[in-house]
Amino acid sequence: MRAHRLLLAAALLALFPTSAQANGRFPASVHVQSVPGDNQSIFVPTTFGLLMSDDDGASFHWICENAIGYTGIFDPDYALTSDGSIWATTFQGLRVTHDGGCNWTTIAGPLDGRYLGEVEIGPDGTIWATTSDGDKTNDVYKSTNGTDFTATNLNDGMAWWRTLRIAPGGQRIYVAGFRPSQAMGDAMTSPEALAYRSDNAGGSWQKLDLTDVELAVVPEIEFLSTAPDLTDADTVYAVSVGVNPPTGDRLYVSHDAGAHWQALLDMNDTIVAFLVVGTGPNYEIHVGTVADGNRTSIDGGANWTSSDTPRQACIDKRADGTYFSCGANWDPDFFALGRSTDAQSWQKVVRFSEIAGPVSCPPGTVQFDICESQIWPDLAQMVGIGAADAGPSPADAGGNGGDSGGGGGGCCDGAAGGSSALALALLVGLMLLRRRRTA
Numbered sequence: 001m002r003a004h005r006l007l008l009a010a011a012l013l014a015l016f017p018t019s020a021q022a023n024g025r026f027p028a029s030v031h032v033q034s035v036p037g038d039n040q041s042i043f044v045p046t047t048f049g050l051l052m053s054d055d056d057g058a059s060f061h062w063i064c065e066n067a068i069g070y071t072g073i074f075d076p077d078y079a080l081t082s083d084g085s086i087w088a089t090t091f092q093g094l095r096v097t098h099d100g101g102c103n104w105t106t107i108a109g110p111l112d113g114r115y116l117g118e119v120e121i122g123p124d125g126t127i128w129a130t131t132s133d134g135d136k137t138n139d140v141y142k143s144t145n146g147t148d149f150t151a152t153n154l155n156d157g158m159a160w161w162r163t164l165r166i167a168p169g170g171q172r173i174y175v176a177g178f179r180p181s182q183a184m185g186d187a188m189t190s191p192e193a194l195a196y197r198s199d200n201a202g203g204s205w206q207k208l209d210l211t212d213v214e215l216a217v218v219p220e221i222e223f224l225s226t227a228p229d230l231t232d233a234d235t236v237y238a239v240s241v242g243v244n245p246p247t248g249d250r251l252y253v254s255h256d257a258g259a260h261w262q263a264l265l266d267m268n269d270t271i272v273a274f275l276v277v278g279t280g281p282n283y284e285i286h287v288g289t290v291a292d293g294n295r296t297s298i299d300g301g302a303n304w305t306s307s308d309t310p311r312q313a314c315i316d317k318r319a320d321g322t323y324f325s326c327g328a329n330w331d332p333d334f335f336a337l338g339r340s341t342d343a344q345s346w347q348k349v350v351r352f353s354e355i356a357g358p359v360s361c362p363p364g365t366v367q368f369d370i371c372e373s374q375i376w377p378d379l380a381q382m383v384g385i386g387a388a389d390a391g392p393s394p395a396d397a398g399g400n401g402g403d404s405g406g407g408g409g410g411c412c413d414g415a416a417g418g419s420s421a422l423a424l425a426l427l428v429g430l431m432l433l434r435r436r437r438t439a
Contacts, residue, residue, distance in 0.1 A: 025073060027352050027383060029326040029336045031314045035080045039320045042349075043086070044337050045078055048379065049371075050086075052101065052359065057339070057349040059356040062379070063101040064371035079119045079127070085146070087127065089116035094129055096146065102361035102368075111141060111149055117162050117177075122170040126201070130161035130175065140164065140175055142202055152202030158182060159194055167226040167233035173198040174236050174258065175205075176223045193219035195238070197258050212261035213252055216242040224251075224274040232280045233257070237264075239271050251287060253301060264301035268292045273315040273326070286343060288312030288325070296343065309333055310346055317343075324349070352383040 025047040033043045044051040044060070050068065051060045065071050069090045076088040088095045094107040094116050106112060117132035127146055131138040138161050141149040154161070154175060161177040177194040193215055195208040213221060220241040227235035234257045240250045244266055251265040251274075265287060273288025282300040294312050295304045310327030317323050323340040327333030329352050338346035358376045361367040380386065 027329065027336075029313060029329070030075050031078070032316045032324045032326060032337060033078060033080055034316065034318050034324075035082060035084075036319065037082060039318060039322075041080075042324070042337070043078065043080060044326075044350075045075060046336070046352075047075070050078070050101070051350075051355065053350075057337070060350050060354070061356055061359045062371070062376070063359050063367060064375050066370045066375070067101065067104060067365070067367040069095040069104055069106065077116070077118045079121045081121055081125070081127075081146075087119045087121075089119050089129070091115050094119060094149075101359045102365045104366075107147065107149065109147075109149055110151065117160065118164050120164050120166055122166045122201075123168065124170045126170065128164055128166065128173070128202075130164050130177075132160040132162060132177075134158075134160065134180075138177075140173075140202060152198070152205070154196060154198075154202075154205050156194060156196075156207075162220075163223045165223045165226050165236065167236070168228070168230040169233055171199060171201050172226070172233040172257070173202055174223045174226065176221050176238065178220050191219055193221045193240075195221055195223070195258060199257075208258035210261070213238070213240055214243055214250065214263075215240055216245075218242065224271070225276050227280055227283065228277055229280045229283075235280065235283075237274065237276060237285075239274075241270075244268060248292070251301075255281075264297075265295060265304060267295070273312045275315045275317060277317050286315050288315050307344070310335070310338060315343070353385055355380075355383065355385060 028047045029044050030047060031045045035041045040054055040056050042053040042057055049062055049064045051062055053060045068076065068088050069092065070076060074091070076090060079087040084100065085096055085098050086101065092106065093112045093114055095104045096107060097104045111129060111131070114131045115133045117130040120128045122128060127143045129141045129149065137155055138159055139151040140154045140161055141151055143149040157179055159177045159179040161175055163176045165174045167174070175196045179192045179194055181188045181191045193210060195210060196205045197208055198205050210221065215221070222239050222241060224237045224239055235253065235255050236258060238252045240252065242248070243250045247270050248266065248268040249271045250263055251271065252261045253264050254261050267287065267289055269289035269292035271287055271289060273286070275286040276283045278284045285297045285301055287295040290311050290313060293306050293308045295306050297304045310325055310333040312325050312327070314326035315323065321341065323343045325338050325340070325346060327335045327338050327346065329336040334351065335348035336352050337349040339349050340346045358372040359367055363369065
């Protein structure tokens with residue numbers, strides 16, 4: 001797998017030598033998030049930073065990785081609060097901005113210098129964060145003021161806590177992790193997938209039985225979502241990572257708070273997008289991959305329909321009923337982010353060639369001194385901002401793509417042909433290796 005990653009990256013850089021970024025990855029949208037109660041703000045994490053819109057997608061502005069506080073092949077987990085704060089996980093701690101992305105600070109205390117697995121916001125505003133350091137004892141932390149984080153004493157050897165989900169009501173917490181093999185005398189222990197549940201907001205933890213879950217050779221389980229129904233804290237969805245070789249996942253559901261598990265769906269690719277909506281028990285479920293298409297169930301997972309587009313790296317539903325999905329900025333979707341009223345027919349919200357510019361910040365900030373002054377000119381050229389349009393016509397884009405929008409002609413917006421066609425094929429492969437991030 002590592003060899004494939006290096007081969008793809010090398011091929012892309014050879015084809016587009018002027019487009020190389022600090023992390024060497026091709027531009028792609030990774031996730032989409034909105035602020036509860038705010039139908040104007042849209043946040044789109046990408047492989048080259050964070051895109052933000054405060055006008056329901058009419059314009060997007062960019063924050064670079066350096067300002068947020070990370071570099072390399074890494075996708076932070078983000079959490080948004082109603083006061084406009086943006087929280088981000090990094091290798092060196094939890095970072096936050098309270099001014100729209102100009103100034104980012106690292107939270108002091110027990111999270112400082114730690115690798116953060118996830119950050120989530122509870123319905124009561126409590127901020128939850130997991131640590132996932134390879135050489136330290138990890139824990140789940142929470143804060144009611146965004147400054148002082150305290151451990152909840154979820155200790156299980158050298159476990160790495162990967163995913164955390166909060167059930168409606170805020171008292172039921174689900175955490176999944178992984179304990180690698182460890183030296184034990186002259187032998188090694190076996191790696192183990194871990195899942196825990198708290199019924200009292202982290203006051204105590206109960207280990208969950210995973211007997212019903214088939215695991216891969218490297219056993220790993222990740223929690224994807226709890227149920228959206230406020231009366232249902234017992235339903236939780238999880239994925240067994242890589243159980244269908246070589247990279248396919250299996251979706252599971254538990255309706256009794258993790259005591260028993262039922263297999264719902266097998267995919268031949270990594271599940272990178274997941275959404276459950278509606279009221280129980282027959283929830284509407286959306287599952288997205290890049291290479292194995294998408295699946296939708298309207299009866300809680302008993303029956304599934306499939307679609308090939310968009311190349312769904314993310315999906316979300318806003319409170320006003322609008323669906324958003326990541327798509328291929330190139331053929332066949334021609335949108336980095338699309339919207340829909342039914343999660344079937346998608347219209348373009350933005351392509352990378354339409355980014356309005358960097359978030360405007362004063363001199364002395366990393367966002368101005370590094371992102372805007374140094375990185376933005378090359379990024380703008382790379383994604384085709386200001387160049388003659390080389391994207392699809394409305395007819396070429398079909399029902400999913402919409403019009404091509406302004407700009408084009410960069411490495412990521414050219415029509416598929418010649419070396420571009422080869423690049424597009426490689427891009428799909430590269431996306432397959434991207435780190436998972438579900439709703």
